Amino acid sequence: MTDTQTPLLSLRHLSISLPKGADRALAVEDVSYDVFRGEILCVVGESGSGKSMAANAVMGLLPKGVYASGGEAIFDDQDLLKLSEHQHRTLRGLRIGMIFQEPMTALNPLMRVGDQIAEVFEAHGQLSGRERQQQALALLTEVGIPQPDKAIRAYPFQLSGGQRQRVMIAMALALEPELLIADEPTTALDVTTQAQILELIRDLQRRRGMAVMFITHDFGVVAEVANRVCVMRHGKIVELGEADEVLKHPRHDYTRALIEAIPSNVIPEARGAETDTALLEVKGLSKVFRSKGGLFKSAREVHALQDVSFSLVKGETIGIVGESGSGKSTLGRCVVRLERPDSGTLSLSGTDFMHLQGESLRRERHRVQMIFQDPYASLNPRHRVGYAIAQGPMANGMSKAQAFAKAKELLALVGLGGTDDRYPHEFSGGQRQRIGIARALAMEPELIVADEAVSALDVSIQAQILELLEELKQKLSLSLLFITHDLRVAAQICDRIIVMQHGRIVEQGPAREVFLAPREVYTRELLDAIPGREHELADA
Incomplete structure (x- = not known):
């Protein structure tokens, strides 16, 4: 039961200043909220909303050059903003714990x-x-x-x-702290693991009677754990209230937009492919990773793919879903020839794509391109994005002038016109993913393999990227192999679904069939683990 009389933590008119040259003066502006004993308060917002900065101020962990310029953070009658580093170290862990x-x-x-x-x-x-x-x-x-x-x-x-x-x-x-701060603790996890961690935090909070400040960008997670919700945008609070009220009757347009951006459990009607001509055929694909033994570890064999077979027709989007270790990313890397399978066949429009070598492979490779999970890691930070996109076409014989003109066109196509002379660090995560898409399109592929291309993004940015991929697919007659651990995402964009576990396909079929009438226990477990699935949110 929440003790509504005495808050354990009270933020009062908190403001946090950013260094000169930042995109705004204040990371957090005049923010006030309470965290009560025995409750879970979810602080929700997109990247840059200030939700984590407020938590870091409480913990005394603000980055260099960032400082609390106003207000108070009262914890058990003492202002945390006035503590020395030694006092903060004593408090951290002992009375306030944090999960990163x-x-x-x-x-x-x-x-x-x-x-x-x-x-x-x-x-x-x-x-x-x-x-x-x-x-x-x-x-x-x-x-x-x-x-x-x-x-x-x-x-x-x-x-x-x-x-x-x-x-x-x-x-x-x-050390049995009274307050636990959990900063996006489930963002990078599979849905089943995420469900387990959410249940664990909820269970520990109940048993220990802790207060929990749970920071997230996902309203599906909010629906699972929150007693109350604080919604932040651009450093300010836009909505604060009981979870049930905020979820079902949001007052602010931004809150409604975040809720509507959650991939729906409603499965779109099957769209059907342009043709029944097979573009990609995979038969009996197997891949074993072997590691040698050493002083501290024994030799290991991991069967990443085991007898995997499926076909993808032109204009179709197939979703490859499963937990970490299911083999889905290894499958994607084999399709684009970043990994060499041990056995099986892989053909592209009848061409034996698996055994191409040298010049033959270089000529055909443009037909299959990949969008990676972390676009920042896959972009050279020293190269302007126009050059990063133009590199592939130039390597395939296009003149420099043509390649750079094409890069500008593609950036405009993905909504980033006029940015070709900027560097990767000057873009947000969602913008960098758009650059990754433009770079893949520069090679004029027939098939794009998107490997967890939206898993690290805020739900609203995620929705924009999914919409962009669907638009480009229709406009450019693309086919997609969409790899994800998030079944909500797969439901929105895929015509067919392949479910993988331990390197094997355990179920495949039309998206509506797999989602509405799954045949396998494992598929049902994945669906049941979707956060917020059992909770009816606001009407879209």
Whole structure:
């Protein structure tokens, strides 16, 4: 039960200033909200809304050059904004815990998991060495890590993404804090793992009676966990209220836009392909990754693909869905020839695409292009985006003048006209993904493989990119192989769905059939794990 009388944390007229030259003067402007004991407050907004900055101010973790320029952050009668670094260190972990979005960057790659949890107790002078290890094991057990006695001796890279996130939760809860701040803790996770982490946080919050500030951009997640909701935009609060009221009767246009941007559970009618002529045929594709043994690890064999067969006709979009480790990205990389399958066949309009080599491969390769999950990592930061797009056509014999003219046309086509002389860091995540799409289109492909192309984006930007892909597909007569772990996204854009698990296809068929009448238990589990699926949101 929420204690509505005494807030544990109160932000009062908080303002946070950005360095000179930033896109705006204030990251957070005159923000006030409370977090009560025993509740989950979801702070929602897109990238740049200021939602994480407010949390970092509470934790004393603002980046260099960014500072709280006004207001208060009252926690148990003390203003957190006035604490010294030493006082903040004492408070962090002990009374306020934090779960970060990307555990791989927050965990020390050179320390065993158990030692990192034990270090939390050591930093606060609690327990003996043996007791710290015992408590670390108990915490790993509490957060549901499989085989905790083995996990405690593992290094972060030896754990899955969901397991690493559970380790972060164990560390955040080690000293039994009164307030837990969870900053986008499920954004990069599969739907099933995401559902498990949300249930874990909800369960721990209830059992321990904590207050939770849950930061997210996804209203589907809000529907699963929130008691109250605070919606932020451009550093300001636009809506604040009980979760049920905000979800079903949003007052602000921006809140309605965020809710409407959530991929719907309503499956569009089948569109059908332009023709029944097969563009891509995959038969019996298999791929095994082998790692050699060493001093600290044994040799491993991972069967990433096992006897995978399907065909894609011209003008069709096929969704490849599944959890991490299902083989879906390996399949995409094999199709674009970034990986070489061990066996099977892969043909493109009747051409044996799998065994092409040298000049023959170079001539045909333009027909299949890839859009990557992280466009920033796939763009050279030293090259202007016009050059990045023109590179491919120039390598295929197009003159420099023609290639740069084409780059300008393509940037205009994806909604970024006049930006060809800018560098990747000058664009937002959604804009960089548009650049990735333009670069793929520069080669005039027949088939585009989109590998988790929208998974790292805010839901509203995600909706724009999906709409753009659909428009370009119709305009340019493209076919798409759309790889995703988010079934809501697949439902909006795909004609057919292929569900993968452990390197095998477990189900495939028309999108409506797979979503509305799944035959396999695994497919039903994926659908049941979609956040917000059981909650009716505002009418679109």
